[in-house]
Amino acid sequence: MPVFPPQALLAACRLQVFDALLGGPLPAPALAARLGVPEAGARRLLDACEALGLLRRSPAGYENSALAAAYLAGADSLRPLVLQLDAPRPDAALTGAAARTQAPSGPAPLLVAPEPPSPSAHAHALAGLWARSITVTFDLSRFRTACHVGGGAGGLARALARLLPGLRLRVFDAPAAMAGVEAEEAEEAGGGAVAFEAGDVFADSLPEADLYVLSGLPHRWPARRVRRLLRRVAAASSPGCGLLLVDALGARSGRRRALERLLQVEEAAEVEAEDEEAAEAEVEDEEAAEAEAEDEEAAEAGVRRLLARLGFGQVQAAPGLELLLAARAAS
Structure with missing residues (x-):
């Protein structure tokens, strides 16, 4: 299943991928384990983020790009703003086989719980x-x-x-x-x-x-x-x-x-x-400019x-x- 740019960015922010890489590069298996998601889905997401210029891949694994390190990781990141994007099912790329094995009568599994940011x-x-x-x-x-x-x-x-x-x-x-x-x-x-x-x-x-x-x-x-x-x-x-x-x-x-x-x-x-x-x-002029x-x-x-x-x-x-x-x- 392809991962589209808005979905990739939103899923990565919900999973806190960029925060997980603050300490340095990690290989896909280790990063997937830290995030608590299937490795196959994590690889698709990480590759999508690399294509968007948000991650870099080196022999040591995946690491934040300069853009992600500046704006998407750490205490003052723009993560809460990104989470307000109205993107459809950002976790779809991560469900993989789990989605196919879910009972038809039940809802599709969400590996990323909804997390609306506070004001x-x-x-x-x-x-x-x-x-x-x-x-x-x-x-x-x-x-x-x-x-x-x-x-x-x-x-x-x-x-x-x-x-x-x-x-x-x-x-x-x-x-x-x-x-x-x-x-x-x-x-x-x-x-x-x-x-x-x-x-x-x-x-x-x-x-x-x-x-x-x-x-x-x-x-x-x-x-x-x-x-x-x-x-x-x-x-x-x-x-x-x-x-x-x-x-x-x-x-x-x-x-x-x-x-x-x-x-x-x-x-x-x-x-x-x-x-x-x-x-x-005096009441300010209410007409929109x-x-x-x-x-x-x-x-x-x-x-x-x-x-x-x-x-x-x-x-x-x-x-x-x-x-x-x-x-x-x-x-």
């Missing part, structure tokens, strides 16, 4: 993906301390701590947003150390840091509140301080709209708090102007404006 596992995988993207896009070695403002339960901060052991991270958010942090920390065996501090990101003093991290701003607050938060971060930033924006403008189809919202009220946003609070109560071709250069120029007004003159932007790193000039 926290989904968020954990996304955080790991963002953290990898950040570390391969920007050099953060000059920063010693970082504060994720509005970082919730600390998924992104933990993922960054594992990848950047020299960076001391702190999460600053409302107590309700950090609910369950102790339980998650208990599950984090060997994870990077992250400090948590409760407070109102719009009212309380922000913790001191060399680098401030803000993520998913368009998804969480109206544009007027986003601008207010950016001004608060700018006020707390010292010369040489950095500002990292993650998922800066939201989904691609809505980036132009998000950018326009951020830029449309510039210096007028300096009205006093009571005016600001009244504006925050039409997907349109974007002028990335114009969008990046607009973001640079916005950050320059806040004192962040040095801006690096990843393609698509998903990640931006800005810095204040050192005195």
